[in-house]
Amino acid sequence: MNNKEILTSYVYKLVASLYQAGVKDVVVSPGSRSTPLAYAFAHTKEFQMYRQVDERSAAFLALGLAKASARPVVLVCTSGTAAANYFPAIVEAKLSRIPLIVLTADRPHELREVGAPQAIAQPNLYGNQVKWSVDFPLPDEFPNTLPFVERHIARAVAIALTAPAGPVHVNVPFREPLLIDFQEKLPVGSFIESISQEIRPSEHAMNVLETAIERARKGIVIVGELAQDTDLEVVWNFIRHLQWPILAESLSHLRANVPNDCAKYIIDQYDALLKNETFKNIAECDTAVRFGSQPVSKPLMQFLTTVQPSTYLVIDEDPMFRDSLAITTHHVQATISRWLDDLTITPANTDPTYVEQWISANQIATHQVETYIQEMTDEGALVATLFEHLPEHSDLFASSSMPIRDVDTFFNKTSKDVRIYANRGANGIDGVVSTAIGTQLATKRDSYLLIGDLAFLHDSNGLIASRYQRCDLTIVVMNNDGGGIFSYLSQATVEEHYEELFGTPSGLQFADLARMYDAQYHVVRTIDEFAHVLDTPKEKPLRIIEVITNRMNNVQSHRKLWDSIGKELDEKWQA
CATH class of the missing domain: 3.40.50.1220 (TPP-binding domain)
Structure with missing residues (x-):
């Protein structure tokens, strides 16, 4: 076989093995060294391919897909810093027990550690943040190479899915030229299946x-x-x-x-x-x-x-x-x-x-919360208003920091079919937009993202995904011009340097960002305005509702609620 035939057989054996192991979704970012993999996935009708040019956001997009579907999702990127940009999402996947199959294309061995461009030390790049890592052999005609690929892909998927689930890393080196012959059918392998079972207590x-x-x-x-x-x-x-x-x-x-x-x-x-x-x-x-x-x-x-x-x-x-x-x-x-x-x-x-x-x-606490919602105008009351207007069969993704805490306080038990998601493995605010988009792409349900202004800025690149696939998502940005969570912590008691180090106000609003991504945009300042907008039908797949709030008012109002609940509890049990 010539080099192109060898490369084609190798790549399609890898892709076919992933399909045989039950993988259906792949997120691809553009790059040269990953060309053989990208071509094979794009031309294989058995896979649903999603695109995102920013690798950090792409990894969180895959995280959301895998989180909501409870199935492994493949990530594909080129060599160099592209692979390093996956790291935050891999950390979250490890701690949240989300199965990701990370395929990083790499330079061949003779171009490693010799100053070649776009070449970094990729084997074991993610350390103990992945469950398993393997450096694949180069495509060649050695008889055991393709059986090695087939069985190690099966092994990778099995490890990713075995409880506790988590990410695995497969580093795949390629020599140039990188073009392959497109095949209409995936090759049939000799490995049948990897069989696992649930863990029952003794x-x-x-x-x-x-x-x-x-x-x-x-x-x-x-x-x-x-x-x-x-x-x-x-x-x-x-x-x-x-x-x-x-x-x-x-x-x-x-x-x-x-x-x-x-x-x-x-x-x-x-x-x-x-x-x-x-x-x-x-x-x-x-x-x-x-x-x-x-x-x-x-x-x-x-x-x-x-x-x-x-x-x-x-x-x-x-x-x-x-x-x-x-x-x-x-x-x-x-x-x-x-x-x-x-x-x-x-x-x-x-x-x-x-x-x-x-x-x-x-x-008692529920009644106090219901009264609070009627009387107050802070973020808590606004978040509760969002919950009241969530439609049947919908999903809400909550950012870390204040949004998830307000969800924990104001999302009361209900007979409605509403599912709540969040990234609580590492509790970071990075990649929240992308994870929410991935979750929606997996569930295809009416989906909402509740996020603060800093977290939204942190992953505004995640919106690029909406240019490559339809993303039906309503993003509710609680804009209190800074890091609201710190107002509840001890740092808020020291006025000196507080705003520059913790409050970190940016003074930004998001009308121009919404316009750039052709998103439906609303800015609201009151509960009535917010409720009206939530009841307004979406005109575009992507909708951004910016809710202007006040950080200090939020703290005072939340503490007033907790004091009211505590007072009634004291009256009931101290009498």
Whole structure:
């Protein structure tokens, strides 16, 4: 075979192996060295190809696709700093357990470390931020090269999907020339499939969990962000039988589509409740069971650290379970699945008064929030207005910093089908626009992004994706001219240097940015204006609603809400 034939066979074997392993989506950024891969993916009808010229944004776009679809997504870029720009999203994917298959094209071995252009040390570029990394051989006629490619691609996808899921890195070197012959059909491989199975707890672990539930007098269940493919019905069945307070984070997907017979047990105001000393004393538990990641709420983390439940069970698919508080007493390694239905749940010693206290306190806080929404005009009330206007079968992506915290406070349990997403692995504000776009491309649902002005500026390049594929997204930018989250932290008590280092006002608004991307644009300053715009039909696929707010007013209003909730809790339980 000539060099072009060798390269063509090699690249199509790689692409076919990805398809055989169940991969359907690929995000490609332009570049010379990745030409063979880009051509093969573009010409193969079995793949859905997405384009984004900015590699950092492209990686977050792939992250959103994989997050919402719960399927692995391929990233393709050229050599050099293009690959380095993937790093922030790879970090998020590792911590959020999102399966990404990162294909970085590279210079051949003889052009490495000799001063060749666009050549950096790419093997093991991402260190321990990926689950596995491999440097592929160059395309050649050696008989074992194509079987190596086929099996190592299967291995890469299997590793990416094996719980806990995460990113893998395949570095692929190419010599020039880089052109291939287009093929209409993918080659058939000799490797059949990689078979995996869910992780079920041992019989001993099941007994430990059943015994803990049976003995508990004051038990709570904490549900953080769950894997996107979690069968929520088994969780609802568990809740029905257990009848304990369920502290459900918004990212758990347990605050929406709530069955009537489970609704009263869903505690969605725990963050506000646990700011109150009176209620914290009442809420002391002897047993806690946690599913999913650790929640956003700092008051909840402080509460658990103080209480130190005598039994604290974490159910997690990773043996390196997440426990930054160092209070776990039992770790059950398992994916959340039908084994929950096999548990014999007999909460015989549960104190019904304790359960009712949680339910009653949650009702008090919910009523205070509803009153707050009617009376206040700050970001919290505006965010609550957004939730009220979210249509059935819609998604909301929340940025880190204040948006996710306002979601945790103001997104109350509902029977509506609304799903909440966020990047809470590394909790960064980078790549939020791109991840939201990727999420929408995966779900094809009515989608909204709630984001602050700084985070929006941080990933404004993410909007480039809208020029290459249709992106149906409403972006709500809470513009308080700076970093609102710092107003709640100790830095705000030191006036000197606060604005220049933490507030960081830019003085920018986004009408021109919306015009550049041909987005429908609205700027609003009141709740009534915001509600009206939300009820106005979209005229373009991309819509930007800029909401002008005041940072200091937000802090004062939020604290007033927490004080009101605390006052009513004190009146009820100090009488």
